[in-house]
Amino acid sequence: MRIFEANISLQVCTFLKEFLNNTSSFENANQKMFDAFGINTFFENDFDFQGLKESVSNLAISSVEEPDRAEYGDFQTNKDLANAVLQHLSKKNILPEIIIEPTCGKGNFIIASLSNFKTVKRVFGIEIYKPYVWETKFGILDFFLSNPNSYKPEITITHCNIFDFDFKSISKQFPTEKLLIIGNPPWVTNSKLGGLNSSNLPKKSNFKNQNGLDAMTGKGNFDIAEYITLMLLDAFQTHTGYLALLVKNSVVRNIVFDQKDKRYRVGEIEKYCIDSKKEFNVSVEAALLCCQLNLSPSIECDEFDFYSLEKRLSFGWLNNKFVSNLTDYDETKDIDGVCPFEWRQGIKHDCTNVMELERVNGHFVNKLSEEIKLEEGLIYGFLKSSDLKNTVIKNTRKHI
DNA sequence: AGGCTTAAGGGTTGACTAGC
DNA sequence: GCTAGTCAACCCTTAAGCCT
DSSP states (O other): OOETTTOHHHHHHHHHHHHTOOOOHHHHHHHHHHHHHHHHHHSHHHHHHHHHHHHHHHHHOOOOOOOOGGHHHHHHHHHHHHHHHHHHHHHHHHHHHSEEEEOTOOOHHHHHHHHOOOOOOOEEEEEHHHHHHHHHHHHHHHHHHHTTTTTOEEEEEEOOOTTTTTTTHHHHSSSOOHHHHHHOOOOHHHHHHHTTTSSSOGGGGGGOOOOTTHHHTTOOOOOOOHHHHHHHHHHTTSSSSEEEEEEHHHHHHHHHHHHHHOOOEEEEEEEEEOOHHHHSOSOOOOOEEEEEESSOOOOOEEEEOOOTTOOOEEEEEETTTHHHSSSHHHHHHHGGGOSSSOOTTTHHHTTTTHHEEETTTEEETTTTOOOOOOOGGOOOEEEOOOGGSSOOSOSSSEEE
């Protein structure tokens, strides 16, 4: 079933029908919602309250349909993966009091956190796409209705653009609590987002015209997830806690690379490689980036397989070099140095003078006007781009 | 799983050109 | 004819890729 374009369970729909019938104002409803489930500002305004009241009373309660994953064409972390991530974190004895999920989408990490941690006092979720804000709230209700005895932290799901959200206000409000920042920020470059404007991609990704992003990174192009990760490190590097985000491998690499200069106070940097074809049905290398906040800056990263937890390698900085495998480099660093030969990328280009041949009076002549005798079997026809303007090509003008 | 395409970014090279 | 600057063609790399 769907309300406000968000999936909703039969259980939650039945509950809301009863709940809203006995509630007159949205302020009253918000108070009751907070008392019962700890959710702040369930309704942003009276319009939302009246709208939901009408929708649940009109909705013919029927069998629960499977959520339509493809609906918005975006990339939600599935519940199994979210749970596996949270279980992995709880095995590391991470006992967070504050959970923050930037770009929370349908809130699967928030719900997985509620079921895996008993120590949480406050939960913050931020999401730009309003139907997902509803779906996250419905999902939380569903979790508490199914698990009535579970502990209920204070929960705030904010409907806004991640770049407008003031993370530093959370860091000021909770200076000593143990944090867990968790989630799956969008794996897309800002230049790609410009192109999304006219296509059918999800509204939640359409952050275009963000002012000052170029200026802040000094680059024309960067990964949104990388920017979000750096923004979070900036706000929370001096807090006790952990950061665990699903990001592209290139983002993990860039963050470890930049640690040499930026020296964010993060240590124990780990990368747990996931099968993104299986989890998200996409062709890109991605991993769970995991690190501990408020440690002396680390400039290297241990890489594991997420499913077997088998260690693969460590990469990072060694003797002012950024290397992809610290162990291998350490063993072979003696032969590292300056190459005595100059490496030239234009070798093929330069060879044209010698190897590009024209047939003159039965001989081959190159661009240096050298006449060369060659076996026919080693000569191939060669088309320059200017030859391709002819619609029909019968012979090649040049040979190679 | 692996071969292949395409578009874009960033860097290098050498031809060309204006000015002297 | 020389020099400094410009520009286009190239190179390699990478990709929430594409296809069998």
